[in-house]
Amino acid sequence: MSLSRRDWLLLALGAGGGAAATGLARLRGVVPRLAHAPDSPRAVRDSLYGSMLEPPADCGPGIMDALTTPPPRGAPAAPVTLAVQEGPVEVAHAQLMPAWTFNGRIPGPILRATEGDPLTIRFRNLGAHPHNLHFHGTHALPSDGWQPVPPGGEATVAFTAGPAGLHPYHCDMTPAPEHISHGLYGALLVDPRTPRPPAREVVLVLGGYDLDGDGKSELYGWNGVAGYYMKFPVKVRAGELVRAYVVNMVADEPVISFHLHAQVFDVYPGGMGARPAWRADVLTLATAERAMIEFRLPDRGRYMFHPHQARLAERGAMGWFAAV
Ligand SMILES: [Cu+2]
Numbered sequence: 001m002s003l004s005r006r007d008w009l010l011l012a013l014g015a016g017g018g019a020a021a022t023g024l025a026r027l028r029g030v031v032p033r034l035a036h037a038p039d040s041p042r043a044v045r046d047s048l049y050g051s052m053l054e055p056p057a058d059c060g061p062g063i064m065d066a067l068t069t070p071p072p073r074g075a076p077a078a079p080v081t082l083a084v085q086e087g088p089v090e091v092a093h094a095q096l097m098p099a100w101t102f103n104g105r106i107p108g109p110i111l112r113a114t115e116g117d118p119l120t121i122r123f124r125n126l127g128a129h130p131h132n133l134h135f136h137g138t139h140a141l142p143s144d145g146w147q148p149v150p151p152g153g154e155a156t157v158a159f160t161a162g163p164a165g166l167h168p169y170h171c172d173m174t175p176a177p178e179h180i181s182h183g184l185y186g187a188l189l190v191d192p193r194t195p196r197p198p199a200r201e202v203v204l205v206l207g208g209y210d211l212d213g214d215g216k217s218e219l220y221g222w223n224g225v226a227g228y229y230m231k232f233p234v235k236v237r238a239g240e241l242v243r244a245y246v247v248n249m250v251a252d253e254p255v256i257s258f259h260l261h262a263q264v265f266d267v268y269p270g271g272m273g274a275r276p277a278w279r280a281d282v283l284t285l286a287t288a289e290r291a292m293i294e295f296r297l298p299d300r301g302r303y304m305f306h307p308h309q310a311r312l313a314e315r316g317a318m319g320w321f322a323a324v
Helices: 005-013 017-030 041-046 176-181 310-317
Strands: 080-092 095-102 111-114 118-125 154-160 165-170 185-191 200-209 219-222 234-236 241-249 255-260 265-269 278-280 282-286 290-296 301-306 319-323
Touching: 080 219, 111 118, 165 176, 165 241, 165 290, 176 200, 185 200, 185 241, 200 234, 200 255, 200 310, 219 310, 241 255, 241 282, 282 290, 301 310
Parallel strands: 080 118, 111 185, 200 241, 234 319
Antiparallel strands: 080 095, 118 154, 165 185, 200 219, 241 290, 255 282, 255 301, 265 278, 265 290, 301 319
């Protein structure tokens, strides 16, 4: 037995006190939940659709801006330090993940360069496990970054940014899914030398969290926080060009998808190329696969986005664009 969307709405709207109470009792029995999940009827009542998960209480509006909006194009490529730090991170309300992070956050910082720029990244391993730093895209083999860096060690990764596109970076220590699902990933945007048209740019990196160490994620978050964009939609202006950089860093699912409601989008696989390869409203991505998509939201209102895998959507990966 599973709950239909209509059941959710009836529950959320409280269709009679008795019915709602019955519904909640039923919900406890049928919805798979985390072993440590707080019993949270408020979260259920507040969720008009989908995600039962709330972001951490101190994760308020605006706090995710630096992980949602990329730095502006054309800023000089400064030397960057990426330091692995290990420690607990609250990835959803009352859900602590024993995380491994770049610079203390998940995902790591959004890096941006223009094709042909020299990039130098200092990698420091401040954790208790061997880690490393591997970039997608092109680079000379000495900067491929697969070699282990022991605790306390460091390495320098230097390469010429390219090709123009969207390239994840991540720890590639074996087993890579474990290192990635602990939080060691981020995005590098490489702009073409001929600028793309102005747009409202958004980065959406999907990750999964294996809280109990069984090799399977139990929580999912766009830009690291489960339920965040459900509660605090990504704001765009109605009618403006939106350019979203979508990256899949869920390491324990064969594929995930990104689905936008009520509009279709142009797809640039890998963020590469000057013209879109196709149009769609569902984008399917294997692990570390990514795409740049472009669309306009013509009317004021909320446009839903989520993976089309219900389990992922219900466990933190539901979100909204709010066109204002
Ligand atoms: Cu690692």
